[in-house]
Amino acid sequence: MEQGCIRLDPPPNLTVVADGGVASAHGFAACGVHAGIRRNRDELDLALVVADEPCAAAGMFTQNVFCSAPVTVSREHLDGVSYGTARAVLVNSGNANAATGDIGLANARETARMAADAIGCTEDEVLVASTGVIGVHLPLAPFEDHLGEAAHALSGAGGHDAACAIMTTDTFPKEYAVTYESGALGFEGMRVTIGGMVKGSGMIMPNMATMIAVVTTDAPIAPEAAHRALRQAVAVSFNKVTVDSDTSTNDSCFLLASGKAPGAPGSLIVDRDPAYFEFADALGHVCTTLARDMACDGEGATRLITVEVRGAASDEDADLAARAVANSPLVKTAVFGHDANWGRIAMAIGKSGAAFRQEDVSIDIMGIAVCRGGLTVEFDEDEALKRFENPEIVLSVDLGAGEGSATMWTCDLTHDYVTINGDYRT
Template sequence: MLEGIAYVDGGVLAPQGFLAAGVSAGLKRSGKRDVAVIAAQDRCPTAAVFTRNAMAAAPVLVSREHVADGHARAVVVNAGNANACTGERGRADAQAMAEAAAAALGCGPQDVLVASTGVIGVPLPVDLVIAGIKEAVERLDVIGGDAVAEAIMTTDTFPKQVAVRIEVDGRAYAVGGVAKGSGMIRPDMATMLAFITTDAPLDPRACDAALRQAVEVTFNRVTVDSDTSTNDTCVLMASGAAGGAAITPDDARFAPVAVAIEYVCGELARMIARDGEGATKLITVTVTGARDESDAKRAAFAIAESPLVKTAVFGGDANWGRVAMAIGKSGAALDPSRVRIVFAGVLTCENGTAVPFSEEEAARALSGPEVEIVADLGAGEASATVWTCDLTYEYVRINGEYRS
């Protein structure tokens, strides 16, 4: 926990000025909640980042347009169907979701963002979704965060939410967040949705700057299977309900609030990696000694996305040669004679060659729920960290049976 930041209860509803609800509209075969609404009490500064996948889903296309003016009133979400690769009908259905929420909330459709997650290429049962949106709006309250966390899940094994409070110039501000993501995870801004709220009075430019700074070093540093979803969406809404003058990017108050937003995004990002489909271990990959940050990221992702590294961790094998292979193929500049690899806290490679180590000690270190891999490229001073998970038999089963 960073100094000055404290955990609080409430998740996405910890900040003042927001209401939420999650309901079952019949999209999930299980009958569990599958439609959610997060609404600000008033139209407020909002920023969003989306997938860079060229096959972006209809809700992404609609939300990009609606958030362009830097404001929104609400976000509506459905799980169980991605509304992706659904053509003009999909676009119309996403717009209909926004219109239904707007009519129920008493705002304009352009003030509603839309997100969907689930199976690609299947027409959205829009009548069910619209009925769910209307019901969710009727149920909006200040304790609906848990219901939202459940409603946006697909193959997730646990809901993902967190909230913190920070004091800035004698005034307390809260930042809360909720996310979903387990497979098809490699955000480029995984299937990932994240919704962040704050009651700090960020103006639209500060909202956008804070979100982009946070996403770059959190959600953009997660990979489960290297696949970037068609639906990735991350939204930040700032109600300003905690009071105070508007915060701009140049304001001295911006930095501490931005740190709190980054902290929340980082916690959610690690939850997504920990909950990778079939995962048994969270893997933190840190590359140091890189020529620049770009090289550090390139090498870290090469390690984190290597099936051989991920299966070695699953099997409890400190096979550092697979890490060496991954950084070597990454294209990052390195000095082979200076490469150093620490696998699960055990030094396994120094100056590019093997170092004697206890296989038993390494196996014990690899048996826990979290594993860290550190590789020094010996080429500079830059570093980067990426989070991933192990690759298991269960991942194959989950994705082999996904539509069955």
């Protein structure tokens, strides 16, 4: 999207870190280097995020049967239960190392070993992720030749380069960090930072589609609680973003927690502590912000589309309806065409499987009532056309069937999407 990301104000207890990102939290350093995996380009293509010491780590991964080699290896390194301890996350762009069989698995392990050597830890303390072309073997020479340089480049100011190095068709780096002072019993006065980076523009759809996110925090949280908080945050953020309904082979989301927050009392945040909910809310805000950034940067996007469904019989029904709207090419092209065509929204919710009666439905487009009781409402077309100039287009549906609600984010479907994806590999 030309205008970059569209940020909402954070909740009052959170403070945005200026130029914050994946290395903002205490105890982390990051870097991005050009290793030559993206052959014909001079861009950064290798990112390292490293904790000063082994720390709590959690991961969530794609559900695609054709999952990539680094997904399999990272799962192993998180002890097969998606949480444990880790020292580093190594991410490359330019090659997905997917559909590469046993050689791909050996290559993914080898890159983890090389990174471990470079930073001084064990192979299984390194989590790996790859993004790029599928079905081509990952070249090892770029890692061999550049991981020493990368380890040397690690710094607390390296988050931005890391965010740039994981980009593929992304048009801008996506990073964000906040801090908050804990008011929770036993953790009063602790100053926590949570920051992260994400990549992903096309092939984005829930259950962790082509998206790689790395989030770090200095909160002193136990691995299992970190995993639970991450799972909840992903459910309302990255899993509510869809660009083209396609789900990638490589999606990975990592959370590393160093425990080095100033004022940390020495005890750990565990599940269902007041300090846990405080942390989980802040993590949800960081992930939601990064998720919106992803939708803003959907391939070819000119508008962020936020779909709000309420009045559904259940949250699950609300999700079905919101997802159908957000995935509809007809809705997405209508937004591109600045067409307040609520019939396409009605069509999408009608096919979604959500339970409702058409005579109970209300639809607003950018705050303008366009449908009430399932019927057309006269509205000011000039005003609607004016509101389509907004960078964010909000589509609101009330199904009149209950209390369930859901919010999804997507973007418009444009000529540039076709151009980007009709000429990607060649």
